[in-house]
Amino acid sequence: MAAKNDIVWLLKGIVIGACNCDWGCPCNFDAPPTYGNCNGAYIWQIQKGQFWDVNLDGFGMGWVGESPGAMRLDHSTTQLVIDQRADEARRVALADLLSGSFGGPFEILASITETWLETIFAPLNIVLDGLNSRVDIPGVLDLGLTSIKNPVTGEPEQLTLVKGTGFTSNNTQMGSTTVCSYTGGFQHEHSGNYGEFAEFEYHSSK
Amino acid sequence: MQSATPQVSNAIESVIKRDRLVVIAGVLAVVAIAWAYLVFLAQDSDGMGSGMAMAQLKTWSAADFGMMFLMWAVMMTGMMVPSAAPMILIFATVNRRRQEQDRPYVSTAVFLSGYLVVWCGFAAVATVGNWALHVNDLLDKMMGGSTSDYLGGSLLVVAGAFQWSRLKYTCLTQCRSPLSFLMTDWREGAGGALRMGVTHGIYCVGCCWVLMLLLFVLGIMNLLWIAALAGFVLLEKVVPRGDRMSKGTGLLLILWGGLMISGVIT
Numbered sequence: 001m002a003a004k005n006d007i008v009w010l011l012k013g014i015v016i017g018a019c020n021c022d023w024g025c026p027c028n029f030d031a032p033p034t035y036g037n038c039n040g041a042y043i044w045q046i047q048k049g050q051f052w053d054v055n056l057d058g059f060g061m062g063w064v065g066e067s068p069g070a071m072r073l074d075h076s077t078t079q080l081v082i083d084q085r086a087d088e089a090r091r092v093a094l095a096d097l098l099s100g101s102f103g104g105p106f107e108i109l110a111s112i113t114e115t116w117l118e119t120i121f122a123p124l125n126i127v128l129d130g131l132n133s134r135v136d137i138p139g140v141l142d143l144g145l146t147s148i149k150n151p152v153t154g155e156p157e158q159l160t161l162v163k164g165t166g167f168t169s170n171n172t173q174m175g176s177t178t179v180c181s182y183t184g185g186f187q188h189e190h191s192g193n194y195g196e197f198a199e200f201e202y203h204s205s206k
Numbered sequence: 207m208q209s210a211t212p213q214v215s216n217a218i219e220s221v222i223k224r225d226r227l228v229v230i231a232g233v234l235a236v237v238a239i240a241w242a243y244l245v246f247l248a249q250d251s252d253g254m255g256s257g258m259a260m261a262q263l264k265t266w267s268a269a270d271f272g273m274m275f276l277m278w279a280v281m282m283t284g285m286m287v288p289s290a291a292p293m294i295l296i297f298a299t300v301n302r303r304r305q306e307q308d309r310p311y312v313s314t315a316v317f318l319s320g321y322l323v324v325w326c327g328f329a330a331v332a333t334v335g336n337w338a339l340h341v342n343d344l345l346d347k348m349m350g351g352s353t354s355d356y357l358g359g360s361l362l363v364v365a366g367a368f369q370w371s372r373l374k375y376t377c378l379t380q381c382r383s384p385l386s387f388l389m390t391d392w393r394e395g396a397g398g399a400l401r402m403g404v405t406h407g408i409y410c411v412g413c414c415w416v417l418m419l420l421l422f423v424l425g426i427m428n429l430l431w432i433a434a435l436a437g438f439v440l441l442e443k444v445v446p447r448g449d450r451m452s453k454g455t456g457l458l459l460i461l462w463g464g465l466m467i468s469g470v471i472t
Contacts, residue, residue, distance in 0.1 A: 007383070007384065007385040008296060008299075008384055008385060008388065009385075010385055050385060050388060050389050052296075052299065052300045052303060052388060053300045053388050053392050055389070088307065088309075089304075089307065089309065092303075092307055203385075
C-alpha cells in the first residue's frame with residue numbers, strides 16, 4: 001500500500017442521504033433548496049475504517065441537520081448520531097471524525113454548523129441494498145430508500161450523479177424515499193422527497 | 207465522555223499539538239547528541255579516534271571493537287532517527303489520545319528503544335564488516351573509505367541495483383505508510399510498543415542497509431557523506447512518489463559505480 005505517508009485515518013463504505021428537497025437535491029447543482037429551508041441527514045456505514053489506532057470496520061454514524069436557507073450559508077443546527085455498539089475508544093474516534101477537526105467532508109459540515117445539539121448514541125440498523133436500503137434507528141430515524149419511478153411507465157429510473165467535486169461522494173445513485181422520518185432532536189418528515197446511495201472513501205491529509 | 211461535543215475534541219487537538227512539540231524536541235535532542243559525537247570523532251587528525259595508535263597494525267583490540275561499535279551505533283542513531291520521526295510522532299499522538307481518555311498508554315521512549323535496538327544490532331554487524339575490510343587493506347584507514355575503485359564502484363552498483371529490488375519496495379512501502387502500520391502492526395502494552403519499534407526498525411534496515419554500505423565508499427567519517435545519506439533516507443520516506451525517486455537514484459548510483467570501476471572517476 002504505497003499510500004501517502006501522512007494518512008492516519010481512512011474510511012470506506014456506503015453513505016445514504018436524504019433531504020426535504022425535490023428529487024436530485026439542488027445542493028448537488030449549487031441551487032437553493034426547493035422549499036427554502038433544508039432538512040437533511042447523512043448516514044455512513046463504515047465497511048473499512050481506521051482512525052489512528054482504532055479500527056472502525058462495521059460501525060455506523062450519522063449527521064442530521066437543518067437550516068432556514070441553503071445549507072452552505074452556515075446557519076445550520078446539527079445533531080450527530082453515533083453507533084451505540086461502539087466502545088469508548090470508538091465513540092471518541094467517531095465523534096472526533098464527525099467534529100470535522102480531522103478533515104474530510106465532516107470539516108465542511110462542521111463549518112456550516114452554528115448550533116450543535118446533543119449527540120445521540122443509538123443502534124444503527126442499516127440494511128444495504130442500493131436504492132432499496134433501509135436505515136432504522138429506533139426512536140430516532142426511520143429511512144427507506146427507493147428509486148424514482150418513471151411517471152408514464154412506472155419503471156425505476158437509473159440516475160447516477162458523477163460529480164468530481166462532490167464532497168460526500170463522487171458517484172451517487174439518486175432516488176427517493178418511501179419513508180424518511182427523524183424524531184431525534186428535530187422533527188423532520190420528508191418521506192417521498194430526495195434520497196441517495198453512494199460509495200465513499202475519505203482519508204486524512206495534513 | 208457521554209456526549210462528545212466538538213468543542214471538547216478541539217481542546218484535545220491543541221493538547222496533542224503541544225505534545226508533538228515535546229516529542230519533536232526529544233527526537234532533535236537525540237539526533238543532536240549523536241551528531242555532536244560524530245563531529246567530535248571527526249576532529250581527530252587522521253580520523254582514527256583517540257587512543258587508536260595501534261590501528262596501523264591493522265589488528266583490532268577489544269577496545270577497538272568497542273569504540274567502533276559505539277561509533278556505528280551513534281552514527282546509525284543520528285542518521286535514522288530523523289526518518290523515524292514521523293512514525294514516532296504518530297505513536298506519541300495515539301498514546302496521548304489514550305492518556306486523555308484514561309486508557310492505558312505507553313511512553314514513546316519504549317517505541318524508540320525498540321527501534322534503536324535493531325539499529326544497534328545492525329551497527330554490530332557493520333562493525334564486523336568494518337574490521338574485515340580494514341584488516342584486508344580495503345579501507346585507507348580505520349574509519350576511512352575504500353582503497354579500491356573496484357570495491358567502491360561495486361558497492362555503488364549493488365546499492366543502485368538494490369533500489370530496484372522487491373525487498374526495497376516492500377520495506378519502503380511499509381516505511382511510508384503509517385496507516386498500514388496502525389492497521390496491521392499495532393500491539394498493546396509496553397512489550398507491544400517495544401515490538402512495534404523493532405518491527406519498524408526491521409523495515410528500515412531492510413530498506414537502508416545497502417545504502418549504509420556506501421559509507422565504505424567515501425569514508426565512514428565523511429560527515430558530508432553521512433549527512434547526504436541521512437538526508438536521502440528521509441526524502442525517500444516523505445517525498446510524494448518516493449518510489450520513483452528511489453529507482454531514479456538507483457540508476458544514478460549504478461552509473462556512478464560504473465564510472466568508478468572503469469576508472470573514469472575515483
